[in-house]
Amino acid sequence: TKYDRILIGHPTWWGIPPRIINTVIEKLDLSGKEIATFSTSGGSTYDQAQKVMNELIGSDVKPGxxxxxKKDVENWLRDINFK
Incomplete structure (x- = not known):
């Protein structure tokens, strides 16, 4: 509760986050938080995962x-203005 900005990372399985991420997010109070999500994957894009995250958290989630x-992380954080 003492954090204003939250990063949620997850693996991507068949284009979406694993179900355990749903369970974790459902138990968190993320109201009033600035949230960004990301994944690690060897071959998927983030399109489907972003849809899942938007459904779970809301459409105000930063683009994942x-x-x-490390360079990917730095560029992404800069692009979403999440410094």
Whole structure:
């Protein structure tokens, strides 16, 4: 509750987050938080995962991305203005 910005990372399985992520998010009070989600994946895009996250958290979730390097993380955080 003492954080204003929350990053939620997850693997991507068949284009979407694993079900355990749903369970975790459902138990969190994320109201009033600035939230960004990301995944790690060897071959998927973030399109389907973003839809799942928007349904779970709400449409005000920052655009997510598949991240695989430090440079990817830095660019993404800059792009979503999440410094």
């Amino acid at each position: 991305r598949v991240l695989s390097s």
